[in-house]
Amino acid sequence: MGELLNRDAIINLVIFALLVAVALGAHLAGDGFTVTLATKAAIFGLAGVGLNLALGYGGLISFGHAAFFGIGGYVTGILASHASSGMPVVTLPFTIMGSNEMLGIWPVAMLAGGVAALAIGALSLRTSGVYFIMVTLAFAQMLYYFAISWSRYGGEDGLSFYVRNTFPGLNTFAPIQYFAICAVLLALALVFTAVVTQSRFGLALQAARQNSQRAVAVGIRPYAIRLTAFVLSGMIVGLAGSLYADLNRFVSPAMLSWHMSGEIMVFVILGGVGRLCGPVAGAAIYILLEHVLGGISDYWQALLGLLLLGIVLFAPGGLIGIVTRRGRHA
Amino acid sequence: MPEPKLNEPILEIRGLRKAFGALVATDDVSLDLRPGEIHALIGPNGAGKSTLIKQIVGEIRPNSGSIRFEGQVIDGLDAAARARLGLARSFQVSSVIPDFTVLQNVMLAVAGASGAVFRFHRPALSDRKLTEPALFHIEQAGLADRHLVQAAKLSHGERRKLEIAMALALRPRAFLLDEPMAGMGLEGGRQLTSILSELRNEAPILLVEHDMDAVFALADRISVLVYGRIIATGSVAEIRANPEVRRSYLGEDA
Numbered sequence: 041m042g043e044l045l046n047r048d049a050i051i052n053l054v055i056f057a058l059l060v061a062v063a064l065g066a067h068l069a070g071d072g073f074t075v076t077l078a079t080k081a082a083i084f085g086l087a088g089v090g091l092n093l094a095l096g097y098g099g100l101i102s103f104g105h106a107a108f109f110g111i112g113g114y115v116t117g118i119l120a121s122h123a124s125s126g127m128p129v130v131t132l133p134f135t136i137m138g139s140n141e142m143l144g145i146w147p148v149a150m151l152a153g154g155v156a157a158l159a160i161g162a163l164s165l166r167t168s169g170v171y172f173i174m175v176t177l178a179f180a181q182m183l184y185y186f187a188i189s190w191s192r193y194g195g196e197d198g199l200s201f202y203v204r205n206t207f208p209g210l211n212t213f214a215p216i217q218y219f220a221i222c223a224v225l226l227a228l229a230l231v232f233t234a235v236v237t238q239s240r241f242g243l244a245l246q247a248a249r250q251n252s253q254r255a256v257a258v259g260i261r262p263y264a265i266r267l268t269a270f271v272l273s274g275m276i277v278g279l280a281g282s283l284y285a286d287l288n289r290f291v292s293p294a295m296l297s298w299h300m301s302g303e304i305m306v307f308v309i310l311g312g313v314g315r316l317c318g319p320v321a322g323a324a325i326y327i328l329l330e331h332v333l334g335g336i337s338d339y340w341q342a343l344l345g346l347l348l349l350g351i352v353l354f355a356p357g358g359l360i361g362i363v364t365r366r367g368r369h370a
Numbered sequence: 371m372p373e374p375k376l377n378e379p380i381l382e383i384r385g386l387r388k389a390f391g392a393l394v395a396t397d398d399v400s401l402d403l404r405p406g407e408i409h410a411l412i413g414p415n416g417a418g419k420s421t422l423i424k425q426i427v428g429e430i431r432p433n434s435g436s437i438r439f440e441g442q443v444i445d446g447l448d449a450a451a452r453a454r455l456g457l458a459r460s461f462q463v464s465s466v467i468p469d470f471t472v473l474q475n476v477m478l479a480v481a482g483a484s485g486a487v488f489r490f491h492r493p494a495l496s497d498r499k500l501t502e503p504a505l506f507h508i509e510q511a512g513l514a515d516r517h518l519v520q521a522a523k524l525s526h527g528e529r530r531k532l533e534i535a536m537a538l539a540l541r542p543r544a545f546l547l548d549e550p551m552a553g554m555g556l557e558g559g560r561q562l563t564s565i566l567s568e569l570r571n572e573a574p575i576l577l578v579e580h581d582m583d584a585v586f587a588l589a590d591r592i593s594v595l596v597y598g599r600i601i602a603t604g605s606v607a608e609i610r611a612n613p614e615v616r617r618s619y620l621g622e623d624a
Contacts, residue, residue: 240481240489240497247467247478254465257427258482258536259453265487 051363052230052317059085059324060223067216075215076287077331081324082222083283088307088319089229090276095305096314097237098269099249104160104176105304107183108274110296111156112149112281117291118193119145120201140205142212142221146282153278154271156183161270165263180301187293198292205286212286222283226320229276234316236272245269277304306344310351312358321359378441379404380544380574381426381457386435388421395421396432397598401576403544408566408575410585413595414619419578420462422595423548426576427459428452440543454485456543456573458536460550464529468522472513472532475521476504479539503539511535512565527558534565542573551581563587586610594619 059078066074087109094100122129122138129136139145164175193199204212212218236242248255248262255262285291294300303326311322326344333340355362381403388396395418403409413419424430426437428449437444444452453459467475477500481487484499494500508517511534516524521532530550537545550566551559563584569575579585585592586606593603594615602612609615 235493236490238493238495239491240487240494240500243470243474243478243481243494244487247470250467250469251465253429253461254467255478255482256429256449257453257459257461257465258479258540259450259485260478260482260487261448261450268488 047364048316048360051360055317055321055324055360056223056227056230059320063216063219063223067219072215075219077327079215079219079222079287080284081320081327082219082226083280083287084304084307084323084327085320086222086226086229086283087277087280087304088311088323089226089233089316090273090280091304092308092314092319093233093236093276094266094270094273095308096318097242097249098245098266098273100165100266100270100273101173102164102176102270102273103173103298103301103305104164104178104180105273105277106296106298106300107160107176107180108153108157108277109281109284109300109304110180110183110187110291110293111152112278113285113291113295114187114193114199114281115149115152115278116145116205116282116285117199117201119148120203120205120285121193121199124201124203140203142205142207142282142286145205146279149278149282150275151278153281154275156278157271157274158267161267161274165266165270177298177301180296181298184293184296184298187296194292196293198290198294200290202289204289218287222287225279225283229279230316230320232276237316241265241268306348308358309348310358312360313356315358315360318358318360325359377404379438380440381576382438383426384436384438386422386425386432386437388425388430388432394598396425396435399435399595399598399600401593401600401603403574403576405574406570407590408570408577408588410577410579410589410592411595412579412582412585412592412619417595418598419595420548421598423459423546423578426546427457450482453540454483456483456541457546458538458540458542458544458573459546460530460533460537460548462548462552462578464526464533466521466524466529466532466536468520470521471518472508472521472524472535473501473504473517475532476507476517476535476539477501479536480504480507483540504535507535507538510538512561526553527555527561530554530558530562531565534569538569538572544573545569545575546578547575548578549580550577551579551584559584 059081063075063078091105094102119139123140129138160179164172167175188196206212207221210217244260244265248265252262281295307319307322307326310325311318329340329344333343351358379402383399383401386396386399399422411419425432428447439455439457477494480500480503505517508514511531513531513535524532550562554562566588589606591605592609593600596618602609602615
């Protein structure tokens with residue numbers, strides 16, 4: 041097992057290094073567009089890493105993670121738009137001003153994602169199977185329609201902010217610098233996931249996925265374990281949403297829609313469910329296909345569908361599973 | 371934890387009743403498990419043995435009646451809390467974590483029993499508070515050298531032993547073993563019989579079993595469950611001689 045673990049670690053490093061190499065290479069070649077694509081891959085990968093904690097390690101098939109992605113995005117958009125207008129976000133019970141500091145925005149986005157995950161998870165984790173999928177979907181769609189009707193922040197048209205939020209010492213407008221921020225956060229999330237999934241908590245989470253009755257019989261309460269994983273997952277995805285909002289300097293209800301939930305799920309399944317770097321590989325492939333195939337045909341998603349079908353049928357370990365020739369990760 | 375008085379039952383079931391619609395699966399069952407004993411629960415298929423076990427471990431709630439464990443009423447506790455008190459259960463169909471190694475399975479039980487599963491940063495595999503007791507119980511259950519094997523790859527008999535190691539890791543005050551002999555070959559059954567007779571030194575055993583040879587070899591007392599009712603409780607000799615038991619259950623076996 042130790043040998044295979046090392047092999048997994050090498051593959052994880054290779055995937056991450058490839059992403060960084062693409063961004064750096066493009067930067068040196070003066071190709072800012074590709075750097076932005078790599079940034080998008082890092083952000084989507086981060087969202088996938090977040091979902092993977094719930095879906096891959098916890099077996100919680102959430103079809104509503106767009107909720108946390110969108111909440112992270114809206115927190116960022118709202119704080120940034122208030123920072124530029126100078127109007128407080130709320131005045132009662134106390135005054136909260138906007139912010140254009142990433143270091144201030146990220147914790148709020150993560151907190152909001154975590155609180156939303158706590159509320160949604162507390163209710164939806166009382167169900168399982170298809171019902172869990174449907175309940176998480178329903179919550180995300182509720183937020184989606186709320187955002188559409190929330191005219192104060194752009195409603196259906198979304199909310200633009202013209203200046204990317206700032207980070208001390210960096211020029212966030214330079215594509216490679218913003219990529220560096222996203223890549224570092226992605227790396228931190230990967231380390232966090234690796235540590236948590238190997239801890240006692242990770243042992244309990246994976247046990248509850250595989251055999252919940254057995255977990256109970258040794259004194260573990262799966263509900264509490266799963267809810268914790270769901271909240272951590274929501275926080276990471278909230279952070280990814282914040283970065284995505286800053287990448288586009290725009291948030292819209294689309295970030296909350298079930299398409300988004302499906303996309304995040306596709307990153308995880310493409311790369312390999314329950315694999316540390318699976319979602320990163322999945323997101324990168326997704327964006328690659330979107331731009332290579334998307335340039336050839338508007339129907340590129342049909343090909344994506346075929347690829348997904350092939351993976352699910354013939355390689356349930358995803359792309360990483362193909363490389364390691366192994367089923368799912370314990 | 372209050373130390374129970376000598377000979378006061380570890381597990382005390384009083385007037386337990388559970389009905390599913392018109393079907394009364396558990397009908398006014400009272401049962402004791404005393405320190406040091408192996409108490410076998412036998413009965414034909416559909417007698418309600420599994421339903422009774424599920425009520426004892428807290429997986430389903432009885433309609434009425436009460437269960438005391440080491441003097442404490444546990445009716446309000448969920449299954450996880452009862453496990454942490456040391457009510458260790460094995461399943462009719464082997465139930466382990468298939469992708470985990472033997473070691474990880476038993477570590478899980480050690481962690482669960484400790485109640486401290488919300489630890490996020492330390493790698494479990496290098497946590498000696500988990501690995502040392504786990505390895506000890508693996509050896510106790512006769513699985514030494516197999517601790518790095520994935521549970522899914524174990525033979526049926528080894529999986530049974532793994533379940534016993536996990537039960538031991540709960541620092542059990544009572545074992546509830548649901549047909550541990552099921553599907554074991556002759557040799558495996560003999561091995562398991564000797565392991566079970568040692569287990570009683572750890573804690574008393576409530577043994578649900580179909581294998582009459584094992585029951586007669588191991589049990590100190592036997593209770594016979596038929597249609598949800600206990601029709602007799604007594605020593606091996608008493609049960610063998612009981613005409614009602616012979617008629618309703620042992621007929622072809624004895």
